[in-house]
Amino acid sequence: MNLTIRLDHVTRRYRDAVALDDISFQIGTGVTALLGPNGAGKTTLLSLLSTAAAPDNGTVEVFGHRADGTLAERTAIRRRLGFLPQEVEFPSGMTAFGFLEYIAVLKEWNDKTARHREVRRVLDAVQLADRPTIKIRKLSGGQRRRLAFAQALIGDPDLLILDEPTTGLDPEQRAVFRATLSERGRHGTVLLATHQTEDVGAVCDQVLVLDRGRVAFAGDVPSFIDSARGRVWVDDAPVPNAVASWRDPNRRVRSVGGEPPPTAEPVDPTVEDAYLLLVGPTPGVEVAA
Structure with missing residues (x-):
């Protein structure tokens, strides 16, 4: 297994509450489902992996870099990371193309021709190639969710972290999403936080279950079902x-x-x-x- 993520005895607290309690695990290439009830620590874990927060104790490594390390280490992780949070706020008045180009600029796509080509690629990947100039406020909820997914795909990242990505998608759109994840799992790492257990059975190789801040299960999908x-x-x-x-x-x-x-x-x-x-x-x- 090509190791992408490693956590070693990680604890994260919020005042008197323990969100993650001395957890350790490893994740490699493929699609891993992150399951757990509300309050289990899933969002906290994603914030640590995306370098948005630091643990109180323990080590979080992504691609061999400390997620709470130096600016150079955190930047190295971010350049290989695509992140889709559960809630995405879109800038007012932007078009789908304009929003994705804005994100591409933030991701250091400085060549305009290459940037526009990449924006068109991810729009096509989420079946929004026919909506580039439409204002985001005029897109449906499912289309906005697909647009949010598209920004995570910019740059073909080695690690995709997705928080409830299929919310608001109809069955046809979910099928396209699953095909995209299956393909990406062949050469990269996907961490999929979801409550949709049918998505887990359809596309995931591994399962990580958090419960009350602890790891309740970590292993392959067939073993979990068995x-x-x-x-x-x-x-x-x-x-x-x-x-x-x-x-x-x-x-x-x-x-x-x-x-x-x-x-x-x-x-x-x-x-x-x-x-x-x-x-x-x-x-x-x-x-x-």
């Missing part, structure tokens, strides 16, 4: 003490975990099943049907 094997059932009624139960399209009840009666039939688990067994359902969300 951790739920023999613990997922279908029956005519919910399994007692199940973590979650819901009625499937065949009008049978799928239960994750619990104490199955003799009538319950085991079924193949999914990424979502493994996640629910590891950290439980998100508080306040009704899972049972």
Whole structure:
């Protein structure tokens, strides 16, 4: 594995709250899913990796450089990094092309011809090649999300950090996004923070799960799914003490975990099943049907 990211005993606090609690892991080439409930420390981790924040203890390395090191080290990381935050604020009045050119200038694309060629390339990659001169305020929510993704692709970065990138995308757009990520994972590193477990099963090689600031799981996707094997059932009624139960399209009840009666039939688990067994359902969300 070509190592891209290494964390060694990293802790990050916010006053009295511990966001990351002595975590260590490594990430190499490929697509890695970052999963975890709200408040698990995912956003804090992304801020450390993108050099926007520093740990209180431990070491964060990206491409062998300290993410909290000298300006030269942080700049070396940023030149090989594409980052898509969960929320992107676009400058007022800009066109799609103008916004991407602005980002390209910030990324030191000083040759105008090469810069314009790169802007057109990323617009095409996110299927916005026919929208370059339209004001951003006139784009749909999904189109603005794709534009935000496009800015992360400028310069063909070796590391892509994406926070909930498929929010607002329709099924066709999500399919294009998955194809793009699969291709990039062949020669680079993608860290995909998401709540969309179907994206994990479709494109990811590895899974990293955070829960309450600690690493709950780190490994490949098949191993993660196998951790739920023999613990997922279908029956005519919910399994007692199940973590979650819901009625499937065949009008049978799928239960994750619990104490199955003799009538319950085991079924193949999914990424979502493994996640629910590891950290439980998100508080306040009704899972049972």
